Amino acid sequence: MSDAIPSRLGQAQANGDAWALFKQNYTAETITSFVENYKLDGRVSVRNIESGKSASFPNVGTIGSEYHVPGTEIKGLVVEHNETIITLDPMLISHAFIANIDEAMNHYDVRSEYTRQQGAELALKRMQNELRCAILAARTTEGKVEGQPGGAIIKAATMASDPTVLADAFRNARMLFDEKLLPDNPQEFTGALAPAQWYLLTENKDLIDRDINAESNGSYGQAIISSVARIPLVKINAMPRVDESALASIPAKYRGNFADTVGVIFHRSAVGTLKLLDLSLEDVYQGEKQGTLMLAKYALGHGILAPRGAIELSKAP
Template sequence: MGVPEVRTTHPTKGVPNYMAAGDFTPSRLGQQNATGDALANFLKVFAGEILTAFEIANIMLNRHHIRTIQSGKSAQFPVMGRAVANYHTPGAALSGQSIKHNEEIITIDGLLVADVFLSNLDEAMNHYDVRGPYAKELGNALKVAFDKNVLQEGILGARASNKITGLPGGTQIKNNKLRICTGGAANMTEKYTAIAESLFLAAQYLASNNVTEQAYCVLRPAEYYALAQNLNVINNLYGGQGSIAEGNVLKVAGIVILMSNNVPSTDLTGNTFHGGDFTKTIGLVFVESAIGTVKLMDLSIQVGDFDNRYQGHLTTATYAMGHKYLRPDALIELCLDTVTNATA
């Protein structure tokens, strides 16, 4: 026979008091159909928030080639040259032509991890929700790493030769006036004029290289808003499609202008996977086929079980990818000449 419940009522307020010898059966909001993992429903929301933060804030995700592999450590990206046309000589046999081929091998960098530990006590005592903000931060951490790696590879490609013999390599457009500093631009007018002129020159180089895809340019906020302040950039004279009121520049010389804090500006030669000296880098002009990513493990969210030793849960967001430039002829670095991003 079970232990009976003892229920009393406050003599003046009529409020029931429970003095049960047994345990309550809790209604776990996180369980599915009242069974299984008590955090199941919560974790899906958490994971969704991380994925949303990653996708919304990422500017390079949908602007280059991505290939998914099921196993292995690398993937082959074929690179093909161009065919030529010749006039036929009457009576001469057509023997065909040899179109040059090569390849780029993109190797997985490793497992990239963003993690956070939630203490059981801290979460219980906290007066506001931290799971949402933490999810956003994990997504942002992966987004920043992804964008930085892809942009750095694009810049390295702008400095590289072409794998196909006879095709042009990458291009660097050097101009000290892309930055206001000693030896550089004397004022904002010189700066945004230099940026606009560099973009038109980039469009010319792409056309000369027979690159017909939509081109993009990624600039840091200082250069992006320097363009937004220039009426000549956004009016019909310069072919711009932007708005002073909105503070945005959509296109210059047919190139879509994007803004990112992830354009490198320092010496990252110590970076194992995508290192280089970017102390003179201002921006990158590229097309979607110019950079590639190989994906072994997509974005994954893992929330560990409650760990009695540490009294909390460890949440990790991970992915395993690799990045590399594919078409140097479609990559252009906007950079300083003799000064650097650190020049006062």
């Protein structure tokens, strides 16, 4: 009896690696999960590098003006410059090992769930670090160049529980950004709130009343709201809400006491992200261990760029 000729389901065009298509499926599922869960795309400044452990982000001050006296030489005014060095964090990995025997005996698929969770986990960690940087930027009292203001904190004891107080904080934040001469482009700002505070704002009917807002800003019945004071809202589960000052599992530069933090509003120039290795996947069969290692990873770093572009919302009295 001759051997059977198998149709290898993971082989591309019946040639080459018999697992090739399976690996692509794993990659696609993980990246899709990451994209679906990462809520801050385009909301921070990003720089890519091909090698090295750090990179410089420029900080440029403002140029002044003066009245010209006829006949005097025009020499040029001084513009303050500085730089922010953002260093990479250690590579962040999410991994799972699936033993052949376990997979053979199991009556349900776990790979799709593992890939979904790996993408979601790495998205969560990136958002947490970027939000920590935004909050720490708001707590920075001076700008990176002389003459530029620092961040700000808006405090109210009922910030986390009163929709009117929370909405007023957004209006005050919008005013502060205008006074600090930040661009008047709503799409460059983010109002990040935990679900509890996001849904709290939907209780304020004035924010979504079409008689008050010419354009629809949401739905009271559907509990949807898109912006307050022209600041787009992002409902996010990554908001730090506890004291992380001594939490060893977090890199030191991201630590702080966030127990009173309710939310953070920031301009995209406030926080920088450095990329060496973007999200990548490895699906490796290990014959000596009789199983498959599923690994998702990236190498990023985050830091404060422009403190004036960040405002923390706090429930501290």
